[in-house]
Amino acid sequence: MKKYKIGLALSGGGIRGVAHIGVIKALLENDIEPDAVIGTSAGAIIGALYAAGKTPDEMMEFVKEWSLLKSIRFGLPIDGFTSLAFLKEHLQKHLGFDEFESLKRGFYVGVTNMNEGKLEVLSSGSLSDAVMASSAIPIVFKPVEIKGNVYVDGGVMCNLAIDPLRGECETLIGVNVMPTGSVEAKSLGNMISIAGRLFALSITATARESIERCDVMINPSVGSYQVFKILQKDFTKIYKAGYEAAMAQMPLLLETV
Numbered sequence: 001m002k003k004y005k006i007g008l009a010l011s012g013g014g015i016r017g018v019a020h021i022g023v024i025k026a027l028l029e030n031d032i033e034p035d036a037v038i039g040t041s042a043g044a045i046i047g048a049l050y051a052a053g054k055t056p057d058e059m060m061e062f063v064k065e066w067s068l069l070k071s072i073r074f075g076l077p078i079d080g081f082t083s084l085a086f087l088k089e090h091l092q093k094h095l096g097f098d099e100f101e102s103l104k105r106g107f108y109v110g111v112t113n114m115n116e117g118k119l120e121v122l123s124s125g126s127l128s129d130a131v132m133a134s135s136a137i138p139i140v141f142k143p144v145e146i147k148g149n150v151y152v153d154g155g156v157m158c159n160l161a162i163d164p165l166r167g168e169c170e171t172l173i174g175v176n177v178m179p180t181g182s183v184e185a186k187s188l189g190n191m192i193s194i195a196g197r198l199f200a201l202s203i204t205a206t207a208r209e210s211i212e213r214c215d216v217m218i219n220p221s222v223g224s225y226q227v228f229k230i231l232q233k234d235f236t237k238i239y240k241a242g243y244e245a246a247m248a249q250m251p252l253l254l255e256t257v
Contacts, residue, residue, distance in 0.1 A: 004106055006257055007169030008034035008050075009162045009214060010043025011207060012134075012155040013177035017042025018063055018235055019220035022242025023175050025056040030250055032257055034173065036106030038121070038165040040154040042177070044109045044134035045087070048127060051107035052095050064235060066090055083142045084135055088128040100124050106168075109134045110154030110161030114143060119157035121164060122146075160207040162214065171257050174214030175242070176207060179223040216256050220245040 008027075010020045020043060027034065039047030049059045066087070092098050100107060100123055109130040113120040122130040125146070133144035133151035143150045154161055159178055166172055211217055220241040225234055246253075 002168060002170045004034075004036040004165070004169040005171070006032065006034040006036075007106075007162075007165045007172045008037040008047075009160055009165065009172060009174045009210070010037060010039040010047050011160040011174075011176045011178055012041025012043055012153065012203070013159075013222070014042055014137075015234065016177040016220075016222040016225050016238060017046055018060075018238040019177045019222050019242030019245070020046040020175055021056050021059045021063070022239040022244070023218055023220070023246040024050055024059070025239075026243045026246035026250065027173075027253070028056070030254065032173075032253060034105070036108075036165055036169060038108040038110065038161055039134070040110035040159055040161050041135050041137070043160075043175070044131045044154070045091075047107060047109070048091060048095070048103075048131050051103040051105040053104040054094075058094075060235065060239065062090070062094055084132045084144075087135060088132045091128045091131060095127070098126055098128050100127050100130075103127070106165075108161070108165055110158060111151045112154055112156040114150040114152055116149070119154060119161060120151070121161060155203040155206065158206045158210060159203040160210040160214075162210045166213060171215050172213070173216045173218065173253065173257075174211060175218045175220070176211060177220055177222050177242075178204065178207070179219065179221075216249060216253055218242075218245050218249050 037047040037051055109122045111120050111122055111133045129146050134154045136144050136152045138152050143152050160174060160176055222238055222241050
């Protein structure tokens with residue numbers, strides 16, 4: 001017998017991850033309540049909030065408070081451009097705890113173990129450290145050290161991690177917010193946007209196998225939004241894109257679950 005009835009896999013994608021909140025809103029409105037979630041990078045952030053029992057409105061409040069300008073901590077170039085220390089502080093503040101065991105739903109975080117050169121899934125220990133590690137895009141953000149190992153964004157190895165949750169749930173819903181598509185030259189005018197584009201291109205292929213193994217895939221139309229460009233006015237649009245993408249798949253979702 002499977003451990004969970006419905007699992008939810010959330011991909012990485014920077015600011016596009018706000019679409020995950022819209023997807024969750026649509027699922028809950030239709031009485032589809034995943035009892036476990038696995039997240040990578042931005043998906044790990046939203047996944048942690050969902051697993052903690054936060055409502056979609058509370059999740060939106062969380063991301064709106066968190067802007068890139070106040071979340072970064074500048075460091076030495078050898079370590080990467082910025083630190084995600086504020087993300088750790090922000091999570092601890094909103095959740096009121098920092099361990100997986102206190103979550104209301106099953107939760108797994110996809111991270112890249114730089115020492116071993118492989119994808120690793122964390123489901124115990126410090127929750128904020130795991131989420132921070134999963135969100136540490138190489139070069140842009142500092143790696144995170146946990147128990148002697150150095151970790152970076154899980155998307156390096158697999159931007160839509162699904163194992164071991166795939167084997168522990170009856171139905172797995174996947175959400176991919178990192179489309180490839182073409183971009184205009186003007187959107188590649190600075191170091192951050194170029195780094196984001198290179199990272200997006202490099203990780204696209206890592207999610208293909210996982211996409212094929214999900215029972216239902218939801219693909220919000222968020223390709224026009226830059227990974228790192230956080231604009232308050234875009235939050236609602238991205239959220240709506242996730243909601244609409246989930247609603248478009250609702251007939252199949254209701255039939256599958």
